[in-house]
Amino acid sequence: MFRAVLATQWKWARPVILLGVLLAGWIPVEALRSTAYRTADTYYIPSLYNSIAMASTMYQLLALAVALVVAFSTWQADSLRQHVYALSLPIARWQFVLMRFGAGAVLLGAVAVAVGVFGGIASAIAPLPAMLHAYPVGLAVRFWLGSLIPFGLIFALIASNPTWIRFVVVAFATIVVVDLLLRAFGFTQNTIVMQWIATSVFGPSGPLAAFLSRWMLVDV
Amino acid sequence: MSDRRVLAALLLACSAALPAQQGIATMEARSVALRTRADSLSRQVKRMEAFSRDSGLVVDVREGSYRLRTTTTLAPVATVALRRAVQEARRVLGPEADTLGSRMRLALREQHGQIGLTVLFPGATAMRQRISSASLDGLFDGGQLTGAGLDWPLDADDLASNLMMLIERSAAFRLPAPTATWLNHRLPMRDESPEFWPDLYRALTTSPVAVVRRCVAGDRLACRNAFVLDTMPTDRVAAWYDVSDYPGIAGTAGDGMQRNGMYLAMSVDERDDCTVRGQLDACRRIIALLPVEAFRIPMPDAGRASLARIALATGGVNAIGRLRASGGSTVAQQLTAAANVPADSVIALWQARLIASRPSSPLPGPSFVLASLACIAACIAWSARGKPWV
Numbered sequence: 001m002f003r004a005v006l007a008t009q010w011k012w013a014r015p016v017i018l019l020g021v022l023l024a025g026w027i028p029v030e031a032l033r034s035t036a037y038r039t040a041d042t043y044y045i046p047s048l049y050n051s052i053a054m055a056s057t058m059y060q061l062l063a064l065a066v067a068l069v070v071a072f073s074t075w076q077a078d079s080l081r082q083h084v085y086a087l088s089l090p091i092a093r094w095q096f097v098l099m100r101f102g103a104g105a106v107l108l109g110a111v112a113v114a115v116g117v118f119g120g121i122a123s124a125i126a127p128l129p130a131m132l133h134a135y136p137v138g139l140a141v142r143f144w145l146g147s148l149i150p151f152g153l154i155f156a157l158i159a160s161n162p163t164w165i166r167f168v169v170v171a172f173a174t175i176v177v178v179d180l181l182l183r184a185f186g187f188t189q190n191t192i193v194m195q196w197i198a199t200s201v202f203g204p205s206g207p208l209a210a211f212l213s214r215w216m217l218v219d220v
Numbered sequence: 221m222s223d224r225r226v227l228a229a230l231l232l233a234c235s236a237a238l239p240a241q242q243g244i245a246t247m248e249a250r251s252v253a254l255r256t257r258a259d260s261l262s263r264q265v266k267r268m269e270a271f272s273r274d275s276g277l278v279v280d281v282r283e284g285s286y287r288l289r290t291t292t293t294l295a296p297v298a299t300v301a302l303r304r305a306v307q308e309a310r311r312v313l314g315p316e317a318d319t320l321g322s323r324m325r326l327a328l329r330e331q332h333g334q335i336g337l338t339v340l341f342p343g344a345t346a347m348r349q350r351i352s353s354a355s356l357d358g359l360f361d362g363g364q365l366t367g368a369g370l371d372w373p374l375d376a377d378d379l380a381s382n383l384m385m386l387i388e389r390s391a392a393f394r395l396p397a398p399t400a401t402w403l404n405h406r407l408p409m410r411d412e413s414p415e416f417w418p419d420l421y422r423a424l425t426t427s428p429v430a431v432v433r434r435c436v437a438g439d440r441l442a443c444r445n446a447f448v449l450d451t452m453p454t455d456r457v458a459a460w461y462d463v464s465d466y467p468g469i470a471g472t473a474g475d476g477m478q479r480n481g482m483y484l485a486m487s488v489d490e491r492d493d494c495t496v497r498g499q500l501d502a503c504r505r506i507i508a509l510l511p512v513e514a515f516r517i518p519m520p521d522a523g524r525a526s527l528a529r530i531a532l533a534t535g536g537v538n539a540i541g542r543l544r545a546s547g548g549s550t551v552a553q554q555l556t557a558a559a560n561v562p563a564d565s566v567i568a569l570w571q572a573r574l575i576a577s578r579p580s581s582p583l584p585g586p587s588f589v590l591a592s593l594a595c596i597a598a599c600i601a602w603s604a605r606g607k608p609w610v
Binding site for chain 1: 373464
């Protein structure tokens, strides 16, 4: 059954996965080829390093974009048909959710593998300076885990009860508005709740902390 | 024309010029008087500003011989921070830390700013003035020490670090000339953060200067050269850079004044031949047009401070005394005196520490993997309980 779920999700997300794979191949080639010009058979190291750092941001954006599109496409067909198909299946709800999530993780894994393979090939072809090393496997693992988190968050949100979603959205909006008003009228020095949310989400142990570190294909 | 007539004509001319000269003298006198008054007013304004600025400084926080004037609001944080900074200074300087403290005067001031909808309602009473930041400055033997601005709410660690910075600047006043300049007039005393050495490793490994990269790779002579421990090389470019570094240094070496001559001598296209298209002949021309001072010590400040810190740590409690008393004319000689071992041994220690700090592989760490998996598991659990058809 998992194969059937995977096949349908692949059908829905195929364009974005293929585009993701193409971009995963283009990013390292562009990073190692264009900005870092060569003179006298040696890279100008700071320029090369900056180029790799820029590629790191592109990897992060790619991971985020692919994760969001795959998460939305996972539940889109079920949402349109009021989840009748899912309810008619002879398996427990949790098993179906697990399969859907697993299929999404596999599809994201395909892009992560492409990131690793293309990164590895590009860095093997490029004559890197002795002090710099390529880390395609580390980058691929980071890419996969990094994309699974926003995928999981959106996946969970869409798979939730609509009443809950409305409640969460309204509560969040109210808290943000009150927080901004308190700051605007001088009752607080800074936005308290928004800062707390930002720290919790992007802090060292927050779920999106991975997006604050650099995803370097080539590093020291 | 007879002599008498000439004399008469001269007298007539002088008598005509006399009132004009008197007028100029009067104007000059008035100008001087006005300038004196303006100066006096300016001094008065400065005095009043200082009085107004310091009117809130009513609390004297003391720790040993150190005194920090501040406001009642800032006093609790200032007390904690000053204690930490002085303990750190005593650890490095020993009893001399207190001698230094008696010659320093520190002030921590509140900076106020209006917060709230002041743009929409500038006169609204609800928009009270609040502390928006703080500023720290000080005097050493009457001379101004460059201070620092601090974010609000004030953090004791941050304030202690900035107090240490002022103590470091004061401690550098009596350093011998080559080392004082080499250390940018700051005696490094603060402990490094855990990220310091890995960050330094990354910065030096990707340095635009070949001699620095060779130093990180383990070449001790290159380190000596990169730190400029002896004398400045006659040909700095040949001594420090590889040909592959030329486009980079041609684009960045020197400040605006130092690059001015080169800007006048070369067109934008000619400069782009080097900096954009990487043509080495163009780079050589740019480099030849830059003054020698445009090529500064290749090792960055943080690297030099870390070497000095290792020399002082190796030398033990009397290291700073020996550094001050050193009669050496080069940084190498003075560091040798401080560390009580040859400068090459200090460099070897520094290199070993740096190479051992190479950042680990960018594979995600266990804490990151665990946090990610926990978040993913929570999302799956939440999804499994959801009833989206309700």
